[in-house]
Amino acid sequence: MIDPRILRTAPERLRESQLRRGLPEGTVIELEKLDAEHREALHKYEELRSQQKRLSKDIGKLKGRIKKSGSKERPVLEQESESLLASAGELAEAVKVAEQRADRLGAEVEDAWLTIDNLVDPQAPVGDEDAFRVITEVGTPRDFGAEGFTPLDHLQLGEAIGAIDVERAAKVSGSRFYYLVGDGALLELALLNLAMNLAHKNGLRPVLPPALVKPAAMAGTGFLGQAAENVYHLADDDMYLVGTAEVPLASMHADEILDRSALPLRYVGYSPCFRREAGSHGKDTRGIIRVHQFDKVEMFTFCEPEEAEREHSKLLGWEREFMDRLELPYRVIDVATGDLGASAARKFDIEAWIPTQGRYREVTSTSNCTTFQSRRLAIRYRDEEGRVAPVATLNGTLVAMPRVIVALLENHQTADGRVAIPKALRPFLSDRAYLTPLQQQ
RNA sequence: GGUGAGGUGCCCGAGCGGCCUAAGGGAACGGUCUUGAAAACCGUCGAGGUUCAUAGCCUCCGUGGGUUCAAAUCCCACCCUCACCGCCA
Incomplete structure (x- = not known):
């Protein structure tokens, strides 16, 4: 939710932002009308109610x-x-009639607000998905031709090592599921340990959050808009399986007024993530790039709005630090307005080089949600003048397990089918230097 | 799942359906006093909405309905917490 005062004082900013996202501006015009009607009805009701109270008292x-x-x-x-x-x-x-009218219009206004996405940051490149701006490229993709062999893809490698089993996962759960087995399982745990250690060292507070949440948490973080079709819903219990730890982490402080001295409040959560992947049939069907369930380490910050932009850089910096430790070639992009999530004002993605695809693929993502989520979730703080004001929220991926495993396997493979383990991970893998195919063991 | 108790403002805690729509205490903040502090005393002290307004007014006593001229207070449903029992990772 955006500051409603902007709707009344500068509605053109809302329309402009919607257009930049490639969304219709009509919803804003509709909202303006509804809002005015609602306030008029509210005045009427309050006036009558006031009379009634006086009379009752008499x-x-x-x-x-x-x-x-x-x-x-x-x-x-x-x-x-x-x-x-x-x-x-x-x-x-x-009074009853006036109240009902005001309530009805209030609910309509609220619904209308749900169709309006966060104001985009003016610095974000405008356009659809392809309009992203490359901020930097780090490392150099290997030239397998020069090295004299054709790289295997992550599934071939993972199966050879005995790390990934999608066939049995299909038997048990269907497509887009996987088992991590043996070194695969150990690899995830190693990544988890490295990520948590780094995050903790950087001052983030580790959290193992619930992965099943109530509707308010889902709606508050902005996932029940266009993203709703990708969310698993348990109808019998009216609960949702989260698609990211961002949901329980953001909601953790819902309905609270935070102490200014406690900000910025930084967490790092590890949770399973569930995604229906509706509308992506036929995309990334091989391997574990796009799956219905995976584990992820996610950073989350609550801070003063004036600090949000600087905090965003920090999160990106920590993501890059982690990628550097894994010795993976990657690039950082400034995501285009048309590709931003509903809550995000600006987003940076890190994309790792995937050798067998010959291109960069998203592995992490960090979003500045400004005060959009906090308004919906009522997460506030007392500013310098002692006034209550919404905080800014930001999130950033540290490790999305499957995709990082894909990148590790493919980029660090050797001609004889082994996979080199980056130095930073070795302490968590019995100090081994390689993952080895079962046949060579 | 069963039984019992309970959910009130930052915390504790009172509140015969009206005649102050939240008493009282604590914490916090400001002040007086003090060399400084403590104590004592005085004052301030929830949130949201509307509004130019930090003036007025409206809303909020777990949530949602209902009864009434009037509801924290009565009725119904649900949620949550605590204790014990049963089952179980």
């Missing part, structure tokens, strides 16, 4: 006097009370 006082009255004045007071009650009855009816 009746209360009168009843009190009747109790204490003598037999002489009692009949007079009772008659007065009768007439007051009669007019109060009429007022009550009018």
